[in-house]
Amino acid sequence: MRQTGRIDRRDFVTAATGAVTALSLGGAASAAPRTATPVAAHRSEAGPAGGRADTQDEFRGMWLATVFNRDWPSRTGLSATQQQTELVAHLDTAVERRLNAVVLQVRPTADALWPSPYEPWAECLTGVQGRDPGWDPLGTAVREAHARGLELHAWFNPYRVANHTDPGRLTANHPARLHPGWTVAYGGKLYYNPGLPEVRAFVQDAMLDAVRRYDIDAVHWDDYFYPYPVAGQTFDDDEAYTLHGGGFANRASWRRNNIDLLVQEMAGRIKEIKPGVAFGISPFGVWRNASTDPLGSDTASAQTYDDLYADTRKWVRQAWLDYVMPQLYWHIGLKAADYAKLLPWWNEVVRGTGVHLYIGEALYKAGDPAQPSKWQEPAELSRHLTLAEAYGEVRGHCFFAAKEVAADRIGAMATVVADHYPTRVRPPR
Numbered sequence: 314m315r316q317t318g319r320i321d322r323r324d325f326v327t328a329a330t331g332a333v334t335a336l337s338l339g340g341a342a343s344a345a346p347r348t349a350t351p352v353a354a355h356r357s358e359a360g361p362a363g364g365r366a367d368t369q370d371e372f373r374g375m376w377l378a379t380v381f382n383r384d385w386p387s388r389t390g391l392s393a394t395q396q397q398t399e400l401v402a403h404l405d406t407a408v409e410r411r412l413n414a415v416v417l418q419v420r421p422t423a424d425a426l427w428p429s430p431y432e433p434w435a436e437c438l439t440g441v442q443g444r445d446p447g448w449d450p451l452g453t454a455v456r457e458a459h460a461r462g463l464e465l466h467a468w469f470n471p472y473r474v475a476n477h478t479d480p481g482r483l484t485a486n487h488p489a490r491l492h493p494g495w496t497v498a499y500g501g502k503l504y505y506n507p508g509l510p511e512v513r514a515f516v517q518d519a520m521l522d523a524v525r526r527y528d529i530d531a532v533h534w535d536d537y538f539y540p541y542p543v544a545g546q547t548f549d550d551d552e553a554y555t556l557h558g559g560g561f562a563n564r565a566s567w568r569r570n571n572i573d574l575l576v577q578e579m580a581g582r583i584k585e586i587k588p589g590v591a592f593g594i595s596p597f598g599v600w601r602n603a604s605t606d607p608l609g610s611d612t613a614s615a616q617t618y619d620d621l622y623a624d625t626r627k628w629v630r631q632a633w634l635d636y637v638m639p640q641l642y643w644h645i646g647l648k649a650a651d652y653a654k655l656l657p658w659w660n661e662v663v664r665g666t667g668v669h670l671y672i673g674e675a676l677y678k679a680g681d682p683a684q685p686s687k688w689q690e691p692a693e694l695s696r697h698l699t700l701a702e703a704y705g706e707v708r709g710h711c712f713f714a715a716k717e718v719a720a721d722r723i724g725a726m727a728t729v730v731a732d733h734y735p736t737r738v739r740p741p742r
Contacts, residue, residue, distance in 0.1 A: 370708075370738055370739045370740060370741050370742065371708055371709040371710075371738055371740070371741065372413070372414060372636075372669070372671045372708055372709025372710065372711065372740045372741060373410075373411065373412040373413050373414065373709055373710065373711075373734065373738070373740075374412060374413070374414035374415065374416055374464075374466070374671070374709070374710070374711035374712070374740075375407055375410075375412055375414075375415060375416065375711065375712045375713075375714060375715050375718045376416045376418070376468070376711060376712070376713045376714040376715065377403055377415050377416065377417045377418065377714065377715040378418050378421075378713075378714050378715070379417075379418040379419075379421050379426065379435065379437045380418060380421035380422065380437065380470075380476075381437070381476070382437050383714065383716065384403070384714050384715040384716045385399055385400060385403055385715065386399055386400075386437065386438065387399055389436070389437060389438065389439060389440030390439060390440050392447075393446055393447040393448040396438065396446065396448070396450070397448065397453060400450065400453065400454060400457070401457055402719075403415070403715050403719070404454075404457055404458055404461055404463060405461070406715070406718055406719045407461075407463055407715075407718070408461050408462070408463065408737075410718055410726060410730055410734070411730055411734040411735075411736065411737050411738075412463070412712075412718075412734075413462065413463060413464060413737065413738060413739065413740050414463060414464040414465075414466060414530070414711070414740055415454075415458055415463055415464070415465055415466070415715075416466040416468045416533050416711060417451070417454050417465060417466070417467060417468055418468040418470075419450075419451050419467045419468060419469060419523060420432070420435075420468075420469040420470055420519070420520065420523075421435060421437060421470060421473075422435070422436070422470070422473055422474060422475050422476060423470075423473065423474040423475070423487070423488070423489060423505070423519075424436060424442055424443075425451075425519075425523075426438070426450040426451050426454075427449055427450065427451035427452065427522075427523055427526070427527070428445075428449065429519065429522055429523075430522065431488070431515070431518060431519035431522055432487070432488065432519055433483075433484045433486070433487055434446060438450065442483065442484050442487075443484035443486075443487075451467065451523060451527055451529075452526075452527060455527050455528055455529060459528070462737070464530040464531070464740055465529055465530055466529065466530055466531040466532075466533040466591075466593065467523055467524075467527070467529045467531070467532060467533060468533040468534070468535065469520045469523075469532065469533070469534060470534070470535065470537055471505075471507075471516045471520070471534060471537070471538070471575065472504050472505045472506075472507055472512075472516065472537065472538065472539075473502065473503075473504060473505075473537055474489045474496055474502075474503040474504055474505055475489075475502060475503040476501075476502055477501070477502065477503065478498040478501060478502065478503050479503075480493060480496065480503065488515065489503065489505070492511075494509075495509060495511070495512050495515075497548060497549055497550060499540055499543065499546060499547075499548045499549070500540055500541075500543035500546055502540065504540055504548075506550055506553055507538065507539060507550075507568070507571045507572060507575065507622075508550045508553035508554060508557055508558075508567070508568065508571050509553050509557075510557065513571070513574060513575050513578070516575075517575070517578060517579055517582060520532065520579070521579075521582055521583070521586060524583060524586050524587055524590055525586055525587075529590060530590065530591060531590060531591035531592065531593055531635070531636075532579070532583055532590060532591070532592050532593070533593050533594070533595065533638075534593075534594045534595070535594075535595045535596075535640075536595060536596050536597040536617070536621070536623075536640060537621075538572045538575075538617075538621045538622060538623040539568055539572070539621050539622045539623070540621075541615070541620065541621065542615075542620050550564075550568075554567060565619070565622065568622035569618070569622045569623070569624050571622070572621075572622055572623050572624070573624060573627065573628075576594070576628050576633050576634075577631075577633050579592065580592050580633045580634065591635035591636060592633075592634055592635050592636075593634060593635055593636035593637065593638055593669075593671075594625070594628065594634055594637060594638070595637075595638035595639070595640055595673050595711070596617050596623060596625040596637070596638075596639055596640065597615065597617050597621065597623075597639075597640055598614075598639045598640045598641045598642065598643070598650065598655055598659075598673070599612050599614040599615065599616055599617065599650060599655070600616065600617055600618055600624075600625050600626045600662075601616045601617075601618045601619065601626075602614060602616060605619070606618075608626070610654060610655055610658040611651070611654045611658075612649060612650045612651070612654065612655065613648070613649045613650075614649055614650045625637070625639075626662055629662050629663055629666055629668050630662070630666060632666050632667055632668055634668050635668065635669065636668060636669040636670070636671055636708075637659075637663065637668055637669075637670060637671070638670075638671040638672065638673050638711055639655070639659050639670075639672065639673060640673035640675075640713075641655050641656065641659075641672050641673060641674070641675075641697075642673065642674075642675035642678070642713070643655075643675070644678075644685065644687035644688060644693055645687070645693070645696060645697070645700070646687065647685075647687075652697060652700070653700060656672065656697075656700060656701060656704060656707070657704060659672075659706075660704040660705070660706045660707060663706045664706055669708045669709075669741050670706045670707050670708055671707075671708055671709045671710060671711055672697070672701060672707060672709070672710045672711070673710075673711050673713060674694055674697060674710050674711065674712050674713065675688075675713060676694060676712040676713055676714070676717045676718065676725060676726060677713050677714060677716075677717050679691070679693065679694060679717070679722060679723055679725035679726075680722035680723035680725065681722075689723070691723045691724045691725045691727075691728050692725075692728055693725065694712075694725045694726070694728070694729050695725075695728045695729050695732045695733065697710075698710060698729060698732070698733045699732070699733075708741045709740070709741065712726065712729075
């Protein structure tokens with residue numbers, strides 16, 4: 314997520330020389346909405362060959378990030394009433410923008426926005442991890458979203474424990490303190506080790522508690538699996554590899570299998586508990602570059618397959634997901650990672666799988682003076698949606714993030730709404 318003074322991992326691409334370069338600073342199949350607001354069908358104009366000729370439903374979402382209090386709550390220490398008021402305001406803004414889904418971050422750093430028996434209350438609520446905020450944010454969010462005809466997708470981060478490396482700063486009963494062998498410090502942060510089967514089982518149990526207890530519409534993960542590479546540092550999973558890596562050609566193959574198992578197992582367990590709950594993942598937008606793999610995209614970027622050990626293409630082709638939402642956070646024409654080249658690549662990956670394709674859009678870049686000139690044009694994001702109309706597998710878009718949906722710095726969101734969202738519609742089912 315975008316933080317002042319931090320590099321947004323979503324913006325990392327690789328130059329032709331192979332060096333990692335930061336381009337900028339910063340950051341399904343489900344039931345029809347239980348709507349109190351009329352939701353109309355929207356027919357789009359026919360696009361070029363292979364495009365959508367008749368769209369009666371589409372995903373229109375926004376991420377609502379809680380880590381570092383990015384979007385909500387606006388700061389720690391607000392009263393329960395103030396927090397609820399801010400939350401409802403975000404939901405009302407989504408309705409005003411004719412969106413139909415909110416992706417709420419409910420497990421930002423191995424803590425919870427609901428009374429979880431597995432993990433402590435989230436620090437972002439009160440400023441103190443483990444302190445009861447006096448209300449149930451996730452339960453309230455689900456109820457208030459559904460009352461407005463919005464889907465509520467619960468966004469979890471499976472392996473991130475803390476944005477620091479000191480276990481002593483966690484609550485005394487935090488699982489990472491009770492099981493210090495479960496964690497790895499890397500890049501100034503603390504992570505659960507994906508190579509330990511007991512960790513994989515625990516993080517699934519912690520997330521599935523919310524599935525059992527709440528009427529959420531989807532489980533949503535973003536792009537954090539194994540951490541993004543940090544120059545000069547090594548993710549120390551030697552012991553886990555020694556114990557569990559036998560039979561794999563190399564450590565990279567073993568790591569990819571660990572994440573494959575997490576995805577496949579979670580998909581199966583969600584359907585066992587509540588078959589109507591969708592499972593979606595929003596990966597970094599580049600699987601592999603064509604220069605690395607002929608199946609890859611015409612890009613020169615970091616690669617989820619090689620750098621995060623996340624075989625995102627496989628997950629789609631195996632239909633382990635209900636939807637995939639690649640973060641195509643780059644402008645049309647960017648040489649290293651061109652939106653106009655990645656969009657058709659993902660369209661082909663999804664074709665024939667039954668997995669819905671939604672596109673993650675970088676609204677946060679619009680009007681940011683640190684961004685290239687394309688992002689100073691209010692129509693850049695609208696051009697993305699116009700381009701997507703030519704590709705029949707694209708079923709919608711999601712905007713990062715809620716703060717920008719509300720503030721709309723240069724009118725980019727208003728332009729999207731005026732050009733593409735004339736009425737409210739249902740999400741795909």
